[in-house]
Amino acid sequence: MKVDYADRLKQLPPYLFEEIDKAKQKAIDEGRPIIDLGVGDPDTPTPDIVIKKLQEAVLDPSTHQYALNRGLSELRSEMAKWYKSRFDVDLDPDTEILPLLGSKEGIAHVPLAFINPGDEALVPNPGYPPYNSGVIFAGGKVNFMPLLKENSFLPDLDVIDPEVAGRCKLMHINYPNNPTGAVCDEAFYEKVVAFAKKYDIIVCSDVAYTEMGFDGYKPISFLEVNGAKDVGIEFHSLSKTFNMTGWRVAMAVGNAELLNGLAKVKANIDSGIFTAVQVASIEALKNAEAIKEKMNKIYTERRDVLVNGLREAGWDVPRPRATFYIWAPVLEGYDSTSMSKAILEKADIIATPGNGFGESGEGYVRMTLTVDKEKLSEAVDRLKKAFFS
Numbered sequence: 001m002k003v004d005y006a007d008r009l010k011q012l013p014p015y016l017f018e019e020i021d022k023a024k025q026k027a028i029d030e031g032r033p034i035i036d037l038g039v040g041d042p043d044t045p046t047p048d049i050v051i052k053k054l055q056e057a058v059l060d061p062s063t064h065q066y067a068l069n070r071g072l073s074e075l076r077s078e079m080a081k082w083y084k085s086r087f088d089v090d091l092d093p094d095t096e097i098l099p100l101l102g103s104k105e106g107i108a109h110v111p112l113a114f115i116n117p118g119d120e121a122l123v124p125n126p127g128y129p130p131y132n133s134g135v136i137f138a139g140g141k142v143n144f145m146p147l148l149k150e151n152s153f154l155p156d157l158d159v160i161d162p163e164v165a166g167r168c169k170l171m172h173i174n175y176p177n178n179p180t181g182a183v184c185d186e187a188f189y190e191k192v193v194a195f196a197k198k199y200d201i202i203v204c205s206d207v208a209y210t211e212m213g214f215d216g217y218k219p220i221s222f223l224e225v226n227g228a229k230d231v232g233i234e235f236h237s238l239s240k241t242f243n244m245t246g247w248r249v250a251m252a253v254g255n256a257e258l259l260n261g262l263a264k265v266k267a268n269i270d271s272g273i274f275t276a277v278q279v280a281s282i283e284a285l286k287n288a289e290a291i292k293e294k295m296n297k298i299y300t301e302r303r304d305v306l307v308n309g310l311r312e313a314g315w316d317v318p319r320p321r322a323t324f325y326i327w328a329p330v331l332e333g334y335d336s337t338s339m340s341k342a343i344l345e346k347a348d349i350i351a352t353p354g355n356g357f358g359e360s361g362e363g364y365v366r367m368t369l370t371v372d373k374e375k376l377s378e379a380v381d382r383l384k385k386a387f388f389s
């Protein structure tokens, strides 16, 4: 049989991590002592109290059946409570909170509710891949908003052609940002609200990293600014905050009408989150502050080991105030791809080429703080030897 993939799959951007994936596999097969700074996945386990709660819940047969699409009301209430205490944002648990099977799922599906074939959307570049692919799958056209160093990696809304903006139905924003580690302030969100109102654009804010803030910095929610709930929804996730990436639990919150659209799509695709996972997630949210404090202490130490080490060596890398990503400009004579390759060949370290997140990521590599500080210190030594001696 001749297999012919649908056009939507052919329209996806080329997978630029292929080369580095292959080189990584080869290095592993050769038994080289790889330090993997490539993955954006917490290395420490899910907190014990959450695991214990899951163990308890899974023994209760009432958790074994199909879950409700909108999830347990206790979970939605806990999410509302958490949003209130953390961001001082009021959410109605029944209409303004929609649990998700991970925020990737919601981000990928939301365009199906609002984008007709030919409709356009605004997507940050570099950016988390599902912003782009979700719009493509809905038949939409993507206009990229470059995230540039001179704008502190915020999209410059003033340079978006008003005609293009007028054709756009939806936009994605993401702060604290993956892959750049950049953060934004209230003034930026206020600009986004004004822009969205002017052009009638649905705002999808992804705040997966708000709980990973360092040096006393507390990242904010888009919904904290006036008018945000009129124009948008926000995606939050238990994945990064609670070391629960494999559990698949997250939420979309905000504008009830917009959430209804996403809920309709989802009712036809999935059947909710495993109830035992929901019960355990309530426990995670109840203990958010303690869990977060412990994790952020670990990430702060790791960040300082890597950033201080590289800076001492002569590599001018930024010190992120949030996220576990170091967005490092490539060294002279390299581009993203050749820098990643050289780091692997000369130092047995995986760093992700920035152009894999979109062409505006060219000129950078992303390193992740998801290995312990001893390994990071070893990584610094190896990079020093390979590039600065």
Ligand SMILES: *Cc1c(COP(=O)(O)O)cnc(C)c1O
Residues within 6 Å of the ligand: 040, 101, 102, 103, 104, 105, 128, 174, 178, 206, 208, 236, 237, 238, 239, 240, 245, 249, 250
């Ligand atoms: C990791 C990550 C998420 C979280 O994804 P889940 O599907 O909730 O695990 C969302 N957005 C960005 C930008 C991420 O890096």
